[in-house]
Structures are given as C-alpha cells and as structure tokens.
Amino acid sequence: MIKYSFNLIFTLFSILIVSSISANSWSDKDIQQISAFTLKKLQPVKDPSNKYLLDKNVISLGEKLFSDTRLSSNKKISCASCHIKEKSFTDNHNLAVGLQKGFRNTPTLLNSAHHNWFFADGSKDSLWAQVLSSIENPAEQNFTRVELFNLFINDNTYKTLYESVFKQSLTKTSIATNLPAKAGPNADLQGLIEWKKLNSNQRDRINLFFTNIGKSIASYVTTLESKESRFDKFAYELSVTGRSSLLNKSEINGYKLFIDQKSGCSNCHSGPLFTNKEFHNIGTGILAHDNGRSEVINAVIHDEFNCLSKYSDAKKEECVELNYINRNKHGLSGAFKTPSLRNLSKTAPYIHDGRFNNLEEVLRYYNSIDEKRALEVDLPPISLTVKEQQDIVNFLLTL
Amino acid sequence: MYFSDLRTMIKSILIFGLLLYFQFLYANNTASWKKSQVSENEHYSVDLLCKHPPTLGGFLPCSLVLSDNSNPISNAIIKIEGGMPEHHHGLPTSPTISWDSEKKAYIIKGLKFSMPGAWQLKFLIEKTKKLPRDIVTINFVID
Numbered sequence: 001m002i003k004y005s006f007n008l009i010f011t012l013f014s015i016l017i018v019s020s021i022s023a024n025s026w027s028d029k030d031i032q033q034i035s036a037f038t039l040k041k042l043q044p045v046k047d048p049s050n051k052y053l054l055d056k057n058v059i060s061l062g063e064k065l066f067s068d069t070r071l072s073s074n075k076k077i078s079c080a081s082c083h084i085k086e087k088s089f090t091d092n093h094n095l096a097v098g099l100q101k102g103f104r105n106t107p108t109l110l111n112s113a114h115h116n117w118f119f120a121d122g123s124k125d126s127l128w129a130q131v132l133s134s135i136e137n138p139a140e141q142n143f144t145r146v147e148l149f150n151l152f153i154n155d156n157t158y159k160t161l162y163e164s165v166f167k168q169s170l171t172k173t174s175i176a177t178n179l180p181a182k183a184g185p186n187a188d189l190q191g192l193i194e195w196k197k198l199n200s201n202q203r204d205r206i207n208l209f210f211t212n213i214g215k216s217i218a219s220y221v222t223t224l225e226s227k228e229s230r231f232d233k234f235a236y237e238l239s240v241t242g243r244s245s246l247l248n249k250s251e252i253n254g255y256k257l258f259i260d261q262k263s264g265c266s267n268c269h270s271g272p273l274f275t276n277k278e279f280h281n282i283g284t285g286i287l288a289h290d291n292g293r294s295e296v297i298n299a300v301i302h303d304e305f306n307c308l309s310k311y312s313d314a315k316k317e318e319c320v321e322l323n324y325i326n327r328n329k330h331g332l333s334g335a336f337k338t339p340s341l342r343n344l345s346k347t348a349p350y351i352h353d354g355r356f357n358n359l360e361e362v363l364r365y366y367n368s369i370d371e372k373r374a375l376e377v378d379l380p381p382i383s384l385t386v387k388e389q390q391d392i393v394n395f396l397l398t399l
Numbered sequence: 400m401y402f403s404d405l406r407t408m409i410k411s412i413l414i415f416g417l418l419l420y421f422q423f424l425y426a427n428n429t430a431s432w433k434k435s436q437v438s439e440n441e442h443y444s445v446d447l448l449c450k451h452p453p454t455l456g457g458f459l460p461c462s463l464v465l466s467d468n469s470n471p472i473s474n475a476i477i478k479i480e481g482g483m484p485e486h487h488h489g490l491p492t493s494p495t496i497s498w499d500s501e502k503k504a505y506i507i508k509g510l511k512f513s514m515p516g517a518w519q520l521k522f523l524i525e526k527t528k529k530l531p532r533d534i535v536t537i538n539f540v541i542d
Contacts, residue, residue: 267486267514270455278491278513320458324492324509331482331489378488 031238033259038235042272045113045222048314049126049307050215053222057165061158062220065213070151072141074099079134079217082106088346089224094354098140103290105354108347111340113222116277116321120336120352123296125322126312127221128214129305135214136186144184144191145210149175152209166212175202185304207304211311226342231398247398254395257388263366264380265392274341274399279326283369283377284351285334292352293332301325335378345397359396363389438533443467443524445535448504453518453541458511462504463496463522474498476525477505483518496522515541 026034035041045053052058065071067080082096083089089109096102104120112118118130134140135148152158153170162170172179176198183194195203228236230246237244247255258265270276279293300322305311307319316323326332336352350356356365366382367389374381384392432449449461465472479496482489494509512518517540526532 267516270515276455276513280488320509324458324494324511326489326491327493328489375487378486380486 026238026242031235031242034235034255035239037270037272037274038232039226039228039272040232040236042111042114047113047126047128047218047222048318049312050128050218051313052165052212052215053219055165055219057161058216059219059223061161061165062216062218064158064161065217066220071135071143071148072099073143073147077141079131082140083109088226088343090347092348094349094357096140098137099142100139102139104352105349107339108343109221109224110226110343111273112224113218114273114277115275115337117279117300117337120339121290121292121296122279122337123300124303125300125306125319127218128211129303131217131221132210132214132305136184138186138188144182144187144195145206146180146183146191146195148213149206149209150179150181162212165216168209168212170209175205207311211305214305229342229399231395234398247395250391250394251398252395253388254391254393257384257392258395261380263382263384263388263392268338268378269341275338277338279332279335279337280378281332281334282336282366282379283334283373284336284353284355287334290353291334293335293337294329297325297327297329297332301327341396342399344399359393360389363393434537434539436535436537438524438535440531440533442531442533443472443535445522445537447520447537453512453539455512455515455541458492458509461507461510462499462502463507464504465524471503472530473500473503475505475530476527478523478525479507479510479520480523481518481520483514483516485517486514512541 047053065079066083067078069076069078069081071078077098082091082098083106084091091097091106094105096104096106107120113127116122116125118124118127119133124130124133132145135143136145149170152162153172159170162168180191180194180197182191183198184191185195187195198206234244234246237246257263258269261267268276268278268280281292285291300306303309307314307322308316312319339350339352344350344359348358350359350362356362363384366379367384369377369379369382371381373379432452434447435444436447437444444466446464446466447461448464449459451459453459463477465475465477475498477496479494480489490511491513492509492511494507494511496505496507498504499506517538520537520539522535522537524530524533524535
C-alpha cells in the first residue's frame with residue numbers, strides 16, 4: 001500500500017514537473033529566434049590575409065609552436081602557458097601573467113578566429129598579427145623575431161617543416177652573414193639597435209619569416225572551436241520536436257530575459273557566439289590607463305602587419321573591416337569588443353580586465369546602470385530583480 | 400505535337416531563355432529596400448536604395464539618388480553619418496559616399512549595423528556655388 005501511494009505521489013509529481021516545463025510553449029518564431037543563437041548557424045572562418053589558414057602542414061607547425069616555451073626570453077612561456085586547453089584556453093587569472101603581469105584578462109581562444117578584431121580593444125585586425133604581438137610583448141613572451149629565426153635555423157625539425165610548407169630555404173647566412181642573436185623593433189634597447197643595423201631588405205626577409213610563423217599559429221588557433229553546449233542541444237530538440245526539457249525553468253526564464261529589452265543583453269550579445277563583434281562603451285574603461293578602442297585606432301591603421309600590409313595575402317578590397325574602420329575616437333572612448341558568451345562556465349574571471357570574479361558580479365554591475373549613467377555609456381537603464389539576475393546567470397552557464 | 404516543327408521549338412526555348420536573362424538582370428539591378436525622404440529645408444529629396452533590408456552583421460551595399468524637383472543632381476558633396484540615438488552611439492564603421500557617373504547615383508560603401516533597434520542615417524549635402532546646404536535624415540528599425 002505504502003509502495004503504491006509512493007508511486008502515485010511520484011507520478012503526480014512528475015506530471016506537475018512535465019506540465020510546468022510544457023507551460024513554456026514555443027512558437028515557430030521563438031524557435032527560429034533561439035536557433036539563430038546556435039553553433040549550427042556559425043559561418044566558416046574566412047581570413048583572406050592568411051592564405052595558409054586551412055593548410056594541414058601549416059596547422060601542424062602552428063600547433064607545435066603554440067606549446068613551445070622556447071619562444072620566450074626565459075624559455076618558460078608559450079602561448080599555451082596562458083591559453084590552457086583544460087581551462088577552455090584561458091588561465092582563470094584576473095590578469096594575464098606572462099613574463100610580467102599584464103593589464104588584461106586572458107580571453108578564451110575557442111572560436112576566436114570568428115572575430116574581426118583581436119585583443120579586447122581590437123588593436124590587431126587578424127589572428128596572425130595578434131600572435132606576433134604577443135610573442136614580442138615584453139609582458140608576454142618577450143621574444144624577438146630574430147631570436148625566432150635563429151631558433152628555426154638551429155632546430156632541424158622546425159627548419160625542415162618550415163622549408164617544406166613555405167618553400168623557402170632557411171640558412172644561417174640567408175639573411176645576413178653576422179645576424180645578431182636578438183633583434184626586433186619591440187626589443188630592449190640593445191635589440192632595437194641591432195634591428196636598426198640590418199638593412200631594409202634584411203628586415204623585410206625576417207618579417208616575412210616572422211609573419212609565416214604568426215600565420216602558422218593562427219591557423220592552428222582557428223581550429224579551436226567550442227563543442228555544442230546544453231543550450232545548442234536544447235535548441236536542436238526544440239526545432240525537431242517543438243519541446244525540450246534540457247533547460248530548466250530558471251534557465252528558460254533567463255533566456256527570455258536575455259532577449260528582452262528589460263535586460264538589453266542580446267542587443268550586443270547576438271548571433272551564434274553571443275557577440276556582435278563590435279566595440280561598445282559599457283563604462284568599464286579607465287581614462288589614462290586602459291580606455292579601449294579609441295586609443296588604438298591609429299595604431300591598427302598603421303600596423304606593419306595589418307590586412308593592407310605587404311605581409312598580408314589579402315587584396316585591398318578584401319580588407320573591408322580595415323578599409324571602413326570606425327575612426328570616431330570620441331565615440332569609441334572607453335569602448336571594448338563585445339566578448340563572446342560561449343563557455344562562460346569555464347572562463348571566469350570576466351570583463352576585459354578580469355575585475356569580476358563571477359557572473360553574479362557582472363549582472364550586478366549591469367544592474368547598476370541607472371537613467372543618469374545610461375546617458376554616459378552605450379547601455380540602457382537596467383532594473384532586474386535579484387532572481388531575474390540569477391536566472392540570466394543560470395542561462396549563461398548553459399552556453 | 401505542341402511544337403509544329405523543330406525550328407519553332409528552338410525559337411521558343413531561345414525566347415524563354417532571353418526572358419529569364421532579362422529577369423535576372425532586372426533582379427540584380429533592382430534594390431530590394433528603398434527609403435525616400437525630403438531634406439529638412441525641403442531643398443532636396445533622396446531615394447536610398449539598398450541591396451536588401453538592413454540587417455545585423457555584414458556590409459550593406461547601398462546607393463543614393465539626390466534630386467531637386469525631380470531633377471537628379473550629380474557631383475554634390477555629401478557626407479554620411481548615423482547611429483542609434485537611443486543608445487548614444489554612432490555607426491560601427493566609417494562608410495563612404497561618392498558619385499558614380501555610370502550608375503548616376505551616389506554609391507555608399509562600408510555601411511554596417513551592429514544592434515537591433517532604431518537606427519538613423521544622416522546625409523549632409525554641403526553648400527556649393529550651385530547647391531544650398533541641407534540635411535536628410537532617414538529613420539528605420541532593425542528587428
């Protein structure tokens with residue numbers, strides 16, 4: 001008798017749960033809207049500035065280089081030191097720590113190749129230019145392009161791989177008879193003096209080698225894509241059967257709030273990666289310290305390795321983002337690139353400088369935007385209850 | 400047999416193919432989104448023609464036809480601006496606008512929109528010896 005009563009209660013309870021889930025009925029328009037956020041809608045990566053993007057041998061070389069700590073001045077730091085595979089290619093530190101402590105949070109590399117601009121301020125217009133910047137940055141790997149060249153001519157595996165994929169011979173004397181051990185435009189004073197001693201032709205050949213290395217690592221990073229999340233599976237079930245219980249009531253409410261103007265989240269966090277890939281001022285820039293996009297517009301226009309440079313494989317008309325770059329410095333003051341919201345459960349801390357340790361803190365910040373503050377930033381006034389904020393957080397953790 | 404002879408059949412196929420070709424040409428030369436507006440001081444009227452309705456993401460090729468009492472005006476100096484007034488930000492790119500003598504229109508390149516909501520495009524027609532200064536504002540919404 002007790003057993004039957006228990007079964008009856010369990011059945012009634014199940015019916016209650018199922019009915020509460022199916023209370024979330026979805027129209028065709030809803031399902032279509034949800035579907036627009038799924039990975040299935042993600043377009044393949046295109047980078048006309050890197051003709052080696054899909055070359056398997058180049059990708060293989062890039063993968064080796066990604067984890068090689070010899071590409072740093074103390075031989076202890078590689079790309080993989082901060083972009084840790086087990087941590088969704090981040091490091092979970094507030095601020096990145098390379099050879100020195102940086103001033104930005106390490107972004108995930110998953111899906112990163114889908115962006116148009118790289119680094120939180122978009123100071124590079126291709127993944128390969130970003131890679132080269134990190135290799136030479138004194139706070140990251142602090143390596144020079146000439147040290148990298150010397151490493152390759154002294155390492156038979158790298159030398160052979162490079163020569164076979166780029167069809168260029170690498171020898172000790174192919175650039176100069178007495179090539180210095182260390183030289184580059186971003187090196188310390190001695191390294192800079194040595195760089196200036198090389199003639200323009202020698203520097204150009206080193207740069208060509210250097211950009212090929214950047215393109216190799218970028219081609220490997222392009223292969224790093226996130227897997228389908230619980231949200232994607234939920235969306236798929238919905239599209240096939242019209243219902244799904246893969247998201248709970250709080251997560252569904254979070255989704256509904258996410259796309260509603262009450263939160264305004266999806267205004268910028270749109271598309272399969274939950275980013276419009278553009279720059280917005282949400283009030284987190286710090287004047288005279290790190291004020292985002294406005295500080296790097298000229299730098300990216302004049303970058304020696306940008307899409308319009310001689311080291312790019314793109315035709316001028318293919319560099320559309322750079323050709324029509326927003327030059328309005330005033331309008332972009334304090335603006336940073338909208339980050340993707342994919343894999344958020346593994347990529348804490350958050351925001352470009354890692355100031356928020358968890359998503360609850362992020363939501364509390366957005367909720368602090370009142371009528372007055374909204375006039376100063378690209379956000380509307382936001383007023384969400386604590387429960388609504390938690391629902392959005394719960395939804396974000398399904399991505 | 401429907402076709403009395405082979406010649407009639409070939410003729411029919413050729414005519415049908417030609418019709419299809421003209422339809423294709425027409426479709427490719429016709430903008431599928433158009434907005435017309437009179438300037439603030441009513442000096443001009445403009446037709447903004449775009450390849451498709453404004454959407455998020457990619458670049459939108461558009462052209463502008465400027466006229467004065469139905470007379471098309473060429474070689475005006477026009478500047479383009481825009482943005483989302485409610486969100487206090489401008490366009491995400493710096494689009495260009497220039498006169499194309501072959502197409503008899505001002506070609507707009509580099510136009511892009513980053514957020515859903517109410518957008519505004521402003522065209523400033525500069526004062527010259529022949530033309531008065533005026534502004535045209537075009538409002539539209541992206542879902």
